[in-house]
Each structure stands twice: as structure tokens, then as C-alpha cells.
Amino acid sequence: MRAVCRSWELGLLRCLAVRFSSRGVRADGDARREQVCSFPGVEPEPFEIGDHLIEASGKLHLLDKLLAFLRPRGHRVLLFSQMTQMLDILQDYMDYRGYSYERVDGSVRGEERHLAIKNFGQQPIFVFLLSTRAGGVGMNLTAADTVIFVDSDFNPQNDLQAAARAHRIGQNKSVKVIRLIGRDTVEEMVCGKAAAKLQLASTVVEGGHLTLGTQQPAAGLQLSEILKFGLDKLLSSEGSSVGEVDLESILGETEDGQWAADTPPAAEGGSAELEEAKNHMYLFEGKDYSKEPSKEDRRSFEQLVNLQKTLLEKTSGQGRLLRNKGRVPVPGLVGATAKRKRMLSPEELEDRRNKRQAAAAKRKQLMEEKRRRKEAAEHEKKLAWWASNHYRSFCLPSEDSEAEGGEHDGAPRLGHADSDVTSIEYVSGDVAHPQAGAEDAVIVHCVDDSGCWGRGGLFTALEKRSAEPRKIYELAGKMKDLSLGSVLLFPIDDKESRNEGRDLLALIVAQHRDRASVPSGIKMAALEEGLKKLSSAAKGREASVHLPRIGHATRGFNWYGTERLIRKHLAARGIPTYIYYFPRNKAAARPAGPSAAS
Incomplete structure (x- = not known):
């Protein structure tokens, strides 16, 4: 992969090093370098399929070994990439290897999207190709137990949200998340920044505070530094070590198509629960207020109710009537009984539901008939106009619904x-x-x-x-x-x-x-x-x-x-x-x- 990437990396250095101060160029350069890290090969259309599709990219070489390792063991995979062009290449690879797959990205409409999700949940489809930001209501992919990120997003929350597709309600298997990163490339810097962002979010959200002054944030990296990162190792390395990877020792044990879950030590879990019990929100000054109210609490509540009644009696005969009516007592403090509606029986509820459905169906039928009459009148008028001008239409008729x-x-x-x-x-x-x-x-x-x-x-x-x-x-x-x-x-x-x-x-x-x-x-x-x-x-x-x-x-x-x-x-x-x-x-x-x- 390094030998193929070298010319691409040097070309990006020549065209972008002179403009490293522009934010737009910085983002475009990083995106192009990530594309190079994923797949540097380019062919003219129509593409020729073959083994060179895998040999041109180190990531595809490793992905080929991963999928060959996962498929016979019964695992099912969610394959993410933030670039639709990379998804097109992965789709060609799936067709070449004969793997069954579905695909969803921003170009897929709602009908096809739900059909693809349904097929993946009900059929033994091996791979589901998704763009990292593809989402929507109902994106539940709990049939998969392995998540593979071909490339990482600049926003780590997008990757977390993408991985959560396999962690929805109903998931009863352990989920393994695998991320492919090009060594000594811009992807290492992207992942490093993502880890720092996640740590900062954890400190702010979970800790509730951020210590200022103890550690100053690092200055923003210039584009020239990003372009130079890993260049010496890229130029000094010739081969790739993908063939030396022992996937079973890295990914862990798998039994009957499921990953073996890592169980944390019991002592750590017990100490965490004990610490949480000491700091819960109902504990104040050594007293636990989460239990039932005491006699003092009940007595104080009755005093508040009596005070409210006394105030209402004093102000009932003073001022305007409407103004006094505006002073409504707090619900639950005064024992005023409100008039309740009569509860309908199940037969009456069913009858009311049927009447509403019949009325809605009748309105829909009337509107449909009105629309058809209008279209028929317009069509007759158009046919008469065509006949007067001796025009014959070459338009195909609408497809019959039964056919x-x-x-x-x-x-x-x-x-x-x-x-x-x-x-x-x-x-x-x-x-x-x-x-x-x-x-x-x-x-x-x-x-x-x-x-x-x-x-x-x-x-x-x-x-x-x-x-x-x-x-x-x-x-x-x-x-x-x-x-x-x-x-x-x-x-x-x-x-x-x-x-x-x-x-x-x-x-x-x-x-x-x-x-x-x-x-x-x-x-x-x-x-x-x-x-x-x-x-x-x-x-x-x-x-x-x-x-x-x-x-x-x-x-x-x-x-x-x-x-x-x-x-x-x-x-x-x-x-x-x-x-x-x-x-x-x-x-x-x-x-x-x-x-x-x-």
C-alpha cells in the first residue's frame, strides 16, 4: 500500500503545501489524503474487475482477510465509510468475492432504505454497507455483531452514532468494533484528535466541571504539519505487513457465531456501585430522602394545606368575582371534586372508532372521485384538441396494476x-x-x-x-x-x-x-x-x-x-x-x- 500511496502523497504535498493557512484547503487536503489512505488506485470507466482491486489497497487487502475470517464463523458485518466513492469500490469487491450484501447511503430513498434494512434482518445477508452519516428512524441493525470502520470521521460522535446501529434494543450478542487505520498517515492524527475530543466530552458531561489553567489546549495544527506527518516513514518503507496479522489473537475468541464477552472483575463493579450509592441525588447531609416521608413531613404538608384554605376563605368576599376565580388552589391541596366524564364501555368505544373510520373512508372516496372526474374532463378536452389538430400521441400508457x-x-x-x-x-x-x-x-x-x-x-x-x-x-x-x-x-x-x-x-x-x-x-x-x-x-x-x-x-x-x-x-x-x-x-x-x- 505504501508503494502505491507514495506518488499520491507527494502530489498532495506539492499542490497544497503553499496554501496551508486556508481552512477550506486544509479540510479538502485532509479529505483527499484520507481517500488516498483508503484506496489510491484509479481506473477509467468501465472498470475491469480482478485481484488488482484488492492488491492496490492495504485496507482492502486486510479487509479481504477479515471477511474471510468472519464469514465461516457465522458473523455478520456492518461496514462503514464516510465516502460514497469508497462504498462503490467496496460494492464492486463484494460482487467480485460473491458476498451477499445490502447498501444504504444518502442516495437511497426511504422505500429502498426500509427494504434493505428488512432484508438484512430477515435474510442471511453477510455485509451491510453504510455511509457513516446514514441514519433515520428505524435504523435497527441488531442482526450484526461486527462493526468495521474503513475510515474514521473527523467528528468522533458520528462514528459512535454509526456503531450504535448494532447496539439497539433487542441486541443479545456481544458486538466487536474494528477500525482500519493507515499507519503513519493523516488517519493517525484524526484518531488522536477524536480520542482527545471524547475525553473532553467525558470530563464535561460526566464530571460536570472542567479544570481551567492546569493544562492549556494544544494549538491548532497547520496543514503543513499534517502533510509532513509520517512522510519520512512512508518514503523509507517499501512493503506491507498485512500478511503477518494473526486475526484470531487480535479479535478474540468466537463461539457459534458470537464473540466471547469480556467480563469485568466483580470487585471493580462492586466498588463502582458502592460509590454511586454514596453520591446519589436523594442523599443530603447524611439523610436519605429517597425513602417514605416521615411524620414531620406529613405534618408540614397538612399545615401548608390549612394555610392555603385560610387564604382562600379570607379573599373570597373581597374584590371582583372574576379576579377571585383566577386564584385557583394548587391541585391536590384542596379536596374539591372535579366532575369526571362518563367512562365509555368497550362496545361504545368500538362503535365510535368504526364510525370515525367509515367517515374518513367516505371523505377519501369522495375526494378520489372528484379528482378522477376532473382528470377525465381534462383528458377529454385534450383529446378533442388533439383530434382537431390531427395529432397522434406516442406516449406509452401507464403500467397496469395487476401486471x-x-x-x-x-x-x-x-x-x-x-x-x-x-x-x-x-x-x-x-x-x-x-x-x-x-x-x-x-x-x-x-x-x-x-x-x-x-x-x-x-x-x-x-x-x-x-x-x-x-x-x-x-x-x-x-x-x-x-x-x-x-x-x-x-x-x-x-x-x-x-x-x-x-x-x-x-x-x-x-x-x-x-x-x-x-x-x-x-x-x-x-x-x-x-x-x-x-x-x-x-x-x-x-x-x-x-x-x-x-x-x-x-x-x-x-x-x-x-x-x-x-x-x-x-x-x-x-x-x-x-x-x-x-x-x-x-x-x-x-x-x-x-x-x-x-
Whole structure:
């Protein structure tokens, strides 16, 4: 790992050493160095899977040995990383080794999040991949008994909260927490600062005081010091000692898939309980007030009640009536009996509950009927307008609910992966000219709802291939036939055609353009709705689906969520699915050919 990291470390030193006073550069430099510590290798897309994925990183080498040690012993693992790019690499590693896994990070929506948690709790899934800050209500992962941090967060409380996922109510096994740290790297400094922060928090919160003046806090480290830390050892060391690690002696004993718990000495526990008993909150000046009240306490309480009654009697005939009514006695001091409501019988409660449910259902039904009548009237009006203009819509109909339910039942569950069924073929080539056999080929392109055909990229490639896409899309925009989630499907064989099979184009409306003509990003809900409609059409035609690498080179694009939707609605239903990477440098591009990946 040190040999691979050396060029990365020196490059960061050259580009960041001159700007070590900036806080933004400091944070960015530390984050980049942590990425280097986790996985320094970089490959162009599409990635080639192989043993070099493990050999390029010391952490992955050690993680490979850890998982090989834990799996045959029946342990289940939570694998945390604060970087989603590292989770992508770990996901490729899980597919390569054949480990069953689930994944949750900030890009996973609520429905998929709860499904992944449910699958991990009910199925024998080995690894759960999470980002350190992924959370939410219901994140209970007590099925795991081993927590592994691939990298450490700058805020130690985030790591503690992440590890607590396995310590929820219902956990009856010992939990082992393992943290992977690069020796002589910035990670050692991050962990040292985290330990100091936790010690300070323990002193303030548990001790209730902080001694000032005895020890001055250390000055903030400059970026130059962080960059220089461990550099001499990095340059003087050549190999790695991962192969010499004895995991059983480090991790401890394990029996029947559970870690052996370390029992503390009884004397220490007894002394701690005794000390706590001496300092509890009800002990004051040698008297324990946590016991039942004495006779003196009862006598004092009665005197207070009598005093309150006397004051009320003296002021009852003085001043305004409303003002006197405002002086309400303290509850419990005066024996005034309040009028209580009549208790309902179980039959009456059940009857009232049924009436409320019936009324709510009736209101919901009336609102639904009103909405349907309004939509039907608008649709009839639109159809009449289309007929007067001799317009024929190319939009696919909505997927039938019964057919959708049947297909979902036949589809495999995501996460517990069957790579042969849910595979996506990654191809290097031009998606405007799909590599298909005798079957029909459907080319997919995402557009917005403005009706204005774009320029450059796939827009220009499709316009060169056929004149139909621009004409049909712009006409649909004029006729108000573009809404989020709709799909326009039509053939594009007017200029070029294959000897066998037809080429069709599916335009999925997945973006919205506002009044200022600014397009939004790809909306995942609209994309999912379009993929559902496309799935039914492609399956009915027995066609293959060809997509570009959606969102390629777009900063912050959720490719993991998009790939999951494509696999869920296309590949997992038995539809041949291909994703194309366009070779920018055609001279250096390798021959086009599909490579299986899942």
C-alpha cells in the first residue's frame, strides 16, 4: 500500500503545501489524503474487475482477510465509510468475492432504505454497507455483531452514532468494533484528535466541571504539519505487513457465531456501585430522602394545606368575582371534586372508532372521485384538441396494476444478488447505433418537459441518425403531451436500418424546465415511472434496452440510485439491458464488446 500511496502523497504535498493557512484547503487536503489512505488506485470507466482491486489497497487487502475470517464463523458485518466513492469500490469487491450484501447511503430513498434494512434482518445477508452519516428512524441493525470502520470521521460522535446501529434494543450478542487505520498517515492524527475530543466530552458531561489553567489546549495544527506527518516513514518503507496479522489473537475468541464477552472483575463493579450509592441525588447531609416521608413531613404538608384554605376563605368576599376565580388552589391541596366524564364501555368505544373510520373512508372516496372526474374532463378536452389538430400521441400508457404486481412477484429481491439474472452489460461504443442481434432494440434518452430539442452529445447523434426524434418531441411539446414520467416510443429507421430487427427510441421525460429556461436535475421519481412503462413495452416486444451512461461527468449525480432503478425495472425482469460508455478518444478506444457486471 505504501508503494502505491507514495506518488499520491507527494502530489498532495506539492499542490497544497503553499496554501496551508486556508481552512477550506486544509479540510479538502485532509479529505483527499484520507481517500488516498483508503484506496489510491484509479481506473477509467468501465472498470475491469480482478485481484488488482484488492492488491492496490492495504485496507482492502486486510479487509479481504477479515471477511474471510468472519464469514465461516457465522458473523455478520456492518461496514462503514464516510465516502460514497469508497462504498462503490467496496460494492464492486463484494460482487467480485460473491458476498451477499445490502447498501444504504444518502442516495437511497426511504422505500429502498426500509427494504434493505428488512432484508438484512430477515435474510442471511453477510455485509451491510453504510455511509457513516446514514441514519433515520428505524435504523435497527441488531442482526450484526461486527462493526468495521474503513475510515474514521473527523467528528468522533458520528462514528459512535454509526456503531450504535448494532447496539439497539433487542441486541443479545456481544458486538466487536474494528477500525482500519493507515499507519503513519493523516488517519493517525484524526484518531488522536477524536480520542482527545471524547475525553473532553467525558470530563464535561460526566464530571460536570472542567479544570481551567492546569493544562492549556494544544494549538491548532497547520496543514503543513499534517502533510509532513509520517512522510519520512512512508518514503523509507517499501512493503506491507498485512500478511503477518494473526486475526484470531487480535479479535478474540468466537463461539457459534458470537464473540466471547469480556467480563469485568466483580470487585471493580462492586466498588463502582458502592460509590454511586454514596453520591446519589436523594442523599443530603447524611439523610436519605429517597425513602417514605416521615411524620414531620406529613405534618408540614397538612399545615401548608390549612394555610392555603385560610387564604382562600379570607379573599373570597373581597374584590371582583372574576379576579377571585383566577386564584385557583394548587391541585391536590384542596379536596374539591372535579366532575369526571362518563367512562365509555368497550362496545361504545368500538362503535365510535368504526364510525370515525367509515367517515374518513367516505371523505377519501369522495375526494378520489372528484379528482378522477376532473382528470377525465381534462383528458377529454385534450383529446378533442388533439383530434382537431390531427395529432397522434406516442406516449406509452401507464403500467397496469395487476401486471405490475405479477412482475414484481417474479423479480428477484435486490441486494441478495443473483448476478446471472440481474446482470447489466457495460459496452464501450455509440448508443445511437446499438449492438443488437435479430431482436428489436430500444434506445433510451432522458429529456425535459419543455419541447425544445437540445444540441450536442446524444441530441446531435440522434438527429444525425433520424429526423423523427426532433420532429416528434417538439410536436409533443406544442400539444402539451410532455409530463414528468411520460415516455415517447417510436421507430427511427427512416435514414438507417438493420437487416434484422428494428431500432426504436424511448424519450423519458425526467427533467423539468422552469420559466427562466433553467433545467432541473434528473428527478428519480419521474425516471422510475418512465422505466416502469418502458419495461412493459420492451417485454411485450421482446426487445433489448440500450442506455447511455446517464449523468456521466455530472458533478453530484446519483449514479448508484440510477443504476439500482435500471437493474430493478429492466435487468431484474429478464430484459437484456446495455449501458454504453462513449469513447472520447476513438483512436485509443478498445474494441467494443459487452462485459458482464452486476
